[in-house]
Amino acid sequence: MEEKILILQSGKCAWGKCYACGWGKIDYGKPDLHKLKRKIDEFFRKVSNIDRVKIFCSGSFFDENQFPKVIREYIAKKCKEKNVKELVVESRPEFIKEEIIKPLTKYVNLVVAIGLEAADNKILEKYQKGFYVEDYIKACELLKKLGCKIRTYLMVNLPFVENNEEILEKSFKIAKKYSDEIVIINTFPHSNSQLFNLWIEGKWKPLDKKEFEKLVKPYKKYKNVEFDFNNFAFEPKFPKSMQKPLKGVGKEFLIHPYYEIWQDYICRFYEKPKEKEYALFIPCTYTKPYYKSKLHKEILKIVPKNFHLIVISSPGVIPYEFVDKYPFNAYDWPEWEETEEIKKLYIKVTQKRIENYLKTHKYKKYFAFLKPNSESFIALKKACEKLGIKLKLCVSNETWEKIKERKNPLLSNEALKDLKKCIEE
Numbered sequence: 001m002e003e004k005i006l007i008l009q010s011g012k013c014a015w016g017k018c019y020a021c022g023w024g025k026i027d028y029g030k031p032d033l034h035k036l037k038r039k040i041d042e043f044f045r046k047v048s049n050i051d052r053v054k055i056f057c058s059g060s061f062f063d064e065n066q067f068p069k070v071i072r073e074y075i076a077k078k079c080k081e082k083n084v085k086e087l088v089v090e091s092r093p094e095f096i097k098e099e100i101i102k103p104l105t106k107y108v109n110l111v112v113a114i115g116l117e118a119a120d121n122k123i124l125e126k127y128q129k130g131f132y133v134e135d136y137i138k139a140c141e142l143l144k145k146l147g148c149k150i151r152t153y154l155m156v157n158l159p160f161v162e163n164n165e166e167i168l169e170k171s172f173k174i175a176k177k178y179s180d181e182i183v184i185i186n187t188f189p190h191s192n193s194q195l196f197n198l199w200i201e202g203k204w205k206p207l208d209k210k211e212f213e214k215l216v217k218p219y220k221k222y223k224n225v226e227f228d229f230n231n232f233a234f235e236p237k238f239p240k241s242m243q244k245p246l247k248g249v250g251k252e253f254l255i256h257p258y259y260e261i262w263q264d265y266i267c268r269f270y271e272k273p274k275e276k277e278y279a280l281f282i283p284c285t286y287t288k289p290y291y292k293s294k295l296h297k298e299i300l301k302i303v304p305k306n307f308h309l310i311v312i313s314s315p316g317v318i319p320y321e322f323v324d325k326y327p328f329n330a331y332d333w334p335e336w337e338e339t340e341e342i343k344k345l346y347i348k349v350t351q352k353r354i355e356n357y358l359k360t361h362k363y364k365k366y367f368a369f370l371k372p373n374s375e376s377f378i379a380l381k382k383a384c385e386k387l388g389i390k391l392k393l394c395v396s397n398e399t400w401e402k403i404k405e406r407k408n409p410l411l412s413n414e415a416l417k418d419l420k421k422c423i424e425e
């Protein structure tokens with residue numbers, strides 16, 4: 001089936017309180033008809049004779065305050081003009097009304113997507129969905145009467161659910177009775193949602209691929225059921241209001257909940273780029289983002305594209321793609337404040353984080369360009385030994401003896417020469 005997606009941002013979701021949703025809290029301002037029409041025209045210019053146009057709107061397509069009648073009809077007419085077979089739109093049940101929907105069905109077949117999430121009123125209440133299963137059913141019955149198709153979103157691993165299998169079975173049964181299509185979605189918290197805070201507090205966490213697949217396996221046999229494991233290439237996005245600098249030395253800065261979330265994400269969800277065949281572990285720098293530092297600039301000049309740069313630092317294991325992201329661009333761990341006790345804890349915590357990383361992400365070879373006496377290197381060495389991984393340190397003993405008393409030993413010509421040689425070999 002050929003389909004095209006149109007993302008329209010207008011107004012604000014009339015509800016905006018769902019527990020895992022951040023999009024519904026964003027206010028795009030009063031609908032600007034000219035702007036919307038321009039965007040719609042631009043989109044439909046590239047559309048003709050396709051099966052579906054899907055509109056995502058963070059809220060309800062049928063809400064007059066988000067999409068006035070004139071815009072809804074404009075889109076429906078465009079679909080007719082361009083021979084689009086079906087138009088998929090999203091809406092909350094309270095906006096599903098005959099007088100709103102009927103005029104559109106003259107132009108195009110409508111598929112209406114409703115985020116039921118779970119067919120259980122107690123869970124819907126806790127999730128702050130703002131409607132009940134009965135409202136969903138009533139909306140579905142009306143849509144059927146009007147000849148529309150129904151697409152239902154179900155979410156798995158919602159907070160407050162004790163038995164995921166049971167609740168999915170119950171929800172699926174009801175959704176199947178009323179829907180033409182079902183999408184089973186793995187719950188991920190948007191930035192600025194209450195669920196994101198719950199994750200930070202360590203009271204909930206998303207299902208990884210294996211857990212999700214196990215849960216949805218019984219539903220793979222059904223036609224018209226889609227599975228969405230990684231909702232829009234999810235990654236932890238901290239809202240601006242939470243982005244404070246994390247500066248200091250101590251347990252609270254080492255096992256900070258923000259770092260823990262990222263380490264969980266990096267180990268269970270992140271997939272390393274396929275072309276990165278060799279791992280090169282490097283140190284952090286005071287300058288952030290790291291690539292602005294003298295040391296990283298030199299490393300970047302030497303290292304070929306198939307080497308994956310991975311920084312080891314107090315936030316944990318940081319693949320280079322993330323160095324611009326908060327909090328990796330806004331922390332500092334002043335080494336001179338370290339005590340023997342915190343150094344020991346750093347090694348223990350970092351070793352565990354590296355082990356978790358290396359258990360999921362495999363490379364052809366493993367290299368390190370770290371100070372041999374640094375806690376980061378000790379942790380890396382221990383992790384590799386435990387996992388039976390051969391690690392090559394790209395600073396020779398001879399070089400280290402020569403440079404170890406210098407201010408920035410890894411920035412010395414001798415060390416960089418070693419790195420170059422190591423990589424070439």
Ligand code: SF4
Pocket residue numbers: 013014015016017018021022023024025058059092115
């Ligand atoms: S999930 Fe949908 S209904 Fe709920 S707040 Fe977000 S946009 Fe609004």
